[in-house]
Amino acid sequence: MFSTYVLRAVPCGVDKVRKMREAAQQQDRRLSGLREIKMDQKEKMSIILFSGELDKAIAAFILATTAASSNMDVTIYFTFWGLNVLKKTKLSITRAQNILQKMFNVFSTSKLPISKLNMFGLGPWMMKRLMKKSKMASLEDLMKIAKQLNVKYIACTTSCGVMGLNKENLIEDVDEFAGAMTYIEEARKSKVNLFI
Amino acid sequence: MKPNKTLDCTGLFCPMPIINAKTEIEKINSGDIIEIIADDPGFEKDLPAWCKVTGHQFLEIKKEGAVLKGYVKKK
Structure with a gap:
């Protein structure tokens, strides 16, 4: 040459x-x-939070806050049971919901179970107690820190539609309501992608 | 080595020492040294890794029994 x-x-x-x-x-x-x-561009991380269980949500938020503390842009995409983490009240029932959607929201609430040893709610109580005793940050603390570190929350509009949830049912911290394409757009630029 | 700031994270678990380190290092000047005290065993590996990602200079970790003292110079 x-x-x-x-x-x-x-x-x-x-x-x-x-x-x-x-x-x-x-x-x-x-x-x-x-x-x-x-x-100069910040590295990115994106997480899909599909599960609505306390232990999995804690794992997602620990990773999100740690990455955000390392100057990364973090996005969490909440879909299906993951939306339970964002519910404002325990029961998210509205008039507009049909009977099946109401049933879903009665049996799957913001009171998150744990993925193993749930024992009808005794498990989460025990886990929270243990975590408090060992001074581990609770899910509420981690979510507060995540917002302080500008972690972006995207709620899946399709899941919201299926479950009959709207903006008013979810906490104000949600930055965007969007579909799969928004996640893909975010994920293709991310170095770390997780499905939890 | 004299740190400009000391951060006590004893009794706290991952990821709290790193999150606190991030918020505190923003308050000091470039070139200053921060001392972070923690007793989470994972902190020994986490602090150098955090420095690698953020670009701050990792100086050392001193082990005093179960207590770890990490030193970082702000970039």
Whole structure:
């Protein structure tokens, strides 16, 4: 490659060589500029929170807050049972919901179970007690910290539609209501993608 | 080595020491040293990793029994 350049350059004289060198230097500058822009951009992380269980939600929020503390842009996409984490009140029943949607919201509330040893609610109580005793941050604390660190919450509109939930049923911290494409757009730029 | 600020995270579990370190390091000047005291065993590996990601300079971790003292220089 290089030799062809030299062969071509020699008969045309010094002027052409200088021009080529200038062009190469310009290219170099442009490249280093691009590299700097890339360095300035924050790394991204995105999490899909599909589960509505206390232990899984805690795991998601621990990772989200840790990444946000490391100067990463973090997005959590809440879908299906994950929406229970965002419910404002325990029962999210509205008049507009049909009987099946009402049943869903009665049996799957913001009072999150744990994925193992739930024992009709005794498990979460025991786990919260243990966590408090060992001074581990609770889900409420982690969610508060996540917002302070600008973690972005996206609620899935499809799941909201299926479960009959609207904006008023969910906490104000939700930044966006969007669909799968918004997640994909976010995820393709993310270095870390998790499904919990 | 004399730290400009000391942060006590004893008794706290992951990720609290890192989150607190993040909020506190924002309050000091570039080039200042922060001392972070923690007793979560994972902190020994977490602090250098956090420095690698954020670009702050990891200086050292001193072990005093179960207590870990980490030193970080702000970038």
